[in-house]
Amino acid sequence: MSALNDFATWEPLLRLLRSAHAEKLAAPGGYVAGVIGRGSSTVPLKWRSPEPGRASLLSDYQAQHDAIRRVRAVVPDTGSGGVAFTVEIAPEGRAVLRLFDLGPAAGSGPGNAHPRVLVRVEGAVPEPWRRRPEPVPGVRSAPSVDPEALERTLRERIPGAIGATEEEIAAAEARLGVALPEEVKVLYRVTRARWEDWGGHEEAESVHAAVGFELSSLDHLAVFDASSRYFSWEHGAMEVSVTLPDAAVQDLVGSPGWIVIGGTGFGDQVAVDLTPGPRGHLGQVIVVDHEQSIGACLLAESLTDLVANPGRDWSARRSWDRLPFVARVHHRGVPSVEAAAHPDLEVLNLGVWDGEPFSLAPVLALPRLRTLSASRGTLADPREVGRLSGLEFVALTPEDWRVLLDAGAVPHSLSAAAITVNGDRDPRRTIALANEILALWDRPLITETVVHGDLGPLPTSGPESTAGRGGEPQPPRPAGERQGLGRVLPGLPGTPEPGPGPGADG
Template identity: 60%
Template sequence: MPSTHDVATWEPLLRLLLQDNAERLAAPGGYVAGHIGRGSWSVPVTPPAFQPGRAAQVSDMQTEWDAVGRVRSVLEESDVDEVSFMLETPAPGKALLHLFDRGPAVESGVATRFGALVLVEGAVPEPWRRLPDPSPDAVPAPTADAALLERTLRERLPEAIGATEQELAATEARLGVTLPEELKALYRVTRARWEDLGGDYSAATRMAKAVGCELLALDEVYVADTASRPAPWEFAAMDAVETRPDAAVQGLVGSPGWIVFGDTGGGDRIAVDLTPGPAGYLGQIIVMNHEENCGAGLVADSVTDMVLDRRPDERRGAGREAQPPAVAWVNRSGIPSVEAAAHSGLEALSIGVWEGEPLSLEPLVGLPRLRTLTAYPGTLADPLEIARLEGLEFLELAPEEWRVLLDAGAVPRGLSAAAIEVHGERNPLPIVALANEILGLWDRPLITRTVIEADLGPVA
């Protein structure tokens, strides 16, 4: 089987990189870097001159497509998700290719080659550890009417094939929860299997219109717990959840009481909520935005209301009093100072682009809930102040600030994850070495590097 470490796998791409980056690679310390995954890639090659007036086509970049395609096919055959690389040319026609395997302790990066360093195996940010508050006094909405719901749907979907009691019981056993009566009434009318519709898209459209959403097949219904809504540490650490005293829906990433049974048609999931907020109803309908990591919105007070297109009382939650934000962004166009951001409920602070004097972290010392700090390069007056911030579980700093902490032995050992903020084009070798130094403090698997030497001869 071809390997990602074979010269033949990379040779077409290496020739293309040498051809398009000759001047850059010939400069002292010159290099180029990129990454290739099964579904996407980023390689430093000259973009083609597209013909005005027509859409771009694969043929316009066929050379790049073929060269990258050879690497991608080997990744798929080897069951490897992605590979990052750096290319140097120590002499004309000579290629020194560095391949990086981020390993199990490093998340995949979005805008960078490497994402967060997971310092504690299996660790997730605090909102992903949050369980719903008990709601023993919650009751179904007065509008919940399983009998009316079933009659209405049978009138609208007279030819639908419903689930048997055995199928409903099997679903409850699979999920480990008891389905609410309204949801069972819905699936007694239609189990929503595609094969039951005979591949008829118009029938699926009629079903969605009758129910009020795109209904999942009974065997696709699932519980939207926190594990069903994963997010990279770099983004999730800047999320916070809260449940107001007048909230209909609890502020959560997920819940063992959120039973997903539908979709809006745009990727947002529809669920029955069995763990409502203080002002909510047991069995209310909520929607989870696929573009957000946490939280849910109220759709209807019951499945019956959703099917009958009755909206919830919008006055619930209207009396909310403004609270200082649990997540704060200090930068030249946001909150004007660390002092202004600091309060007892602050959970996450991001210090961004800053044009004034470097900032002190003194106002953050002693804050009981602060768990996340990220800082743009050069914004901290004294990085060693970080050592006084007890309770941090995620820290993102530029390489220079990490170096200060490492040299002083002041890296907070309570961290669960960390990230190195890299701006602009930087040689990945020292970044990888720094990441491995941080990982080593927790005895975590390191980023590995494999070097391939290739003699490509004259490059046109």
Template identity: 60%
Template sequence: MPSIHDFTTWEPVLRLLRAANAESLAAPGGHVAGRIGPDGWSLPLRRRLPPPGRAAQVEDMQDEFEAVKRVQSALADAGADGIPFVAEISPSGRTMLHLLGPSPAVEAGIGPYPGSLILVEGSVPEPWRRLPEPAPGVVPAPSVDLASLERTLRERIPGAIGATEAEIAAAEARLGVALPDELKVLYRVTRARRGDWGGDYEAAERVFEAVGCELFSPDDLYIADAPSRPCPWEFAATAAVATPPDAAVQGLVGSPGWIAFADTGGGDRIAVDLTPGPRGHTGQIIVLDHEQNIGADLLADSLTDLVMNGRGEGRSGRRGDKPPVVARVNVGSLTSVQAAADAGLEVLSIGVWDGEPLSLAPVTGLPRLRTLTAYPGTLADPLEIAKLTGLEFLQLGPEEWRVLLDAGAVPRGLSAAAIEVRGNRHPLAIGAIANELLALWDRPPITPTVLEGHLGPAA
């Protein structure tokens, strides 16, 4: 199989792109761009419609599948996650292909454009740095009953193989935390290893019904801390965490006191909470929604409660991504930057706007403002950003970044940045801006590899 840097690897994809984009390629500066990854691709192709009355079939896209598969195989051989590209194809078939090589300082983006630029190595957004607050006075729930819990579990799953004390101790040593007594009781009754059931589906189902969830074995327990819920900077930086005084669960990304021990069966993780909110109980049972990056919901006051009464629907905790902590100014939300100004403001997102460009003066000096994202063309004076001294993440359009770069006014306190691209902007120009920003922090640039070849005249 040709390598990812062999022109022949790309020829089938390039032929499809030329056929679908002949007019735009022939225009001055004409190019096509896209991205191919191991599990998907983004290519400007017009797919053939199936005959009336018939759904689309694999065969309708077979040439595209085969062309992309050739590149994906080369990616796999190179151990690469994905690759953006830009192709310039002349009417004669002469082709210049730019492969926009990966940089450890750049997250994957959409299509051919770079994602967030990690300006400070190893940095993570503020919500991912937040640790649980002490909650004085919290205690285990009155529902905790170790004897009843053990008796009920043994009645429901007779003959189950329990974990040994050595196995429990090994799990504690690996996690670096002592397991709560209720969890130890559970694993002394059943260690929930699939091999113990010997392919007996009914035995596995009894364990699920006994506890109300898909148990992990002691070997699979893990701490549901912030690193266990990774999120790209672009999205994580616009989130916020908050724990109201009446919250049972702390509004965190993760906690060193959340011990994940089960799954709902639908991808949500169930954990014992050893760092509850002000109105919670130590050892309460929470669920982490796999579609959410922040927070958890209360399922039961204790493991005893969960086993005896079932998990119910869960009691939803409030998230922190609401005003005044997070403010969105756009045609469908807040109508001015002034309306967003609040001492507690952490995230300001300026979206689609049909009025006069906006001034950032109302939010200058706010002590907690750490993230600003602004849709291209919405700022009256991008240089006002220099007065926002607490920013750790900034997302702007190419023109706004150009103003800051030319003035030497890019905030040096940033940990990450992103370029908001709208419309058909040339990826090489966007990559050049990204590299200028990376260079300010002496970070690895996006390095293009240029392949030249000839596709011959179009059919």
């Protein structure tokens, strides 16, 4: 029996949850839900505040920390969001713990146990992550490029530095698969920037000051391509990659021509750019902001320019989160779908709206529309989503998904989708809906394992007892399976109620 499915593994956490949510659990149908992953967890426990005048101590939340760590230690390292769970605990102590294995096709939402993103195409990424640099005819190095002046300045600033050999530079080029610009070769001929060559932090700081950034060693040069930036479908599908004619840097997630040679010291990457924008220069120096998903900022037109004029500022501000590429229709944004319609529109977001719901008719024929996100009550007819033949990602409420599924109108072009859940909604119902979508796509379903145990009566005073009587798990089954789902709802013959188990979303 897997330790993850052993009631004893969960017992300390369940006792804390019962103590924190006794009233909710005692109510009819009451449950508590959460997610525990290898790297992070979302568990509804209140952390004890320190006494006024002192800092928090580990002892303030040791019990919570130990209980979560006990489970986390046995969560499989599968790269998914972790294990989602719900638990029901009767007043006398009988506990029903449901563990949901999201599998390779589903991911949990931020901060809750609901399955959020469903992936139809294995390995697919949002369109901006597929965008490659465009060739720029006639692109040249900047007039300021002067390898001799660069070398002379660097040797004056860092005398006695150990430089790389031509063989070492050639080996770096072979590893990267690109020919390095002459300025970069000059830089590393002066100093190969290995830590063991420096006497300590003071010498390292002198090198960084000489070049204008924290220089990486020749051995650590790297290509910053699209795979270098993390993405989630929910976030990535809402982004756009647009390079305008006057741009110095192409608006990309990454490029095979962005060669990282150092950093700013604040998590941002400094790179030489071999795929510049229409107004850029070959070998220009750019900064890739770690807080941005797309784009980079011009730092200097050349390494010669940067070394000669250090201490310059840069800004990573982008303005593509606007019309005509992205339209956010809500009570303080774009006033209508008609106003959002444009041939260049890629992302349409229907946000909080107090008026009549929208028809999608004005955008049905747009050639580039690939992402639709619609909040509750914003779609006049969810079936129109099925007529958007170019969609690769859609985020809808459970209610709109129900209409779309019943009409057989789920777009065939989707690579991924999301179920947008707001408020206190039973995750078991969302899981049943997610499995219906996954089954339509012939994708692996979310499975459920039920573990029974007994915590005994809730003590009337004193801390929760750590003694328990354990339990035996039931084998996994697809979540939402009709067997044993609950009683029949009055007035709806044959419809399972999502009581102790997940039911069909409605």
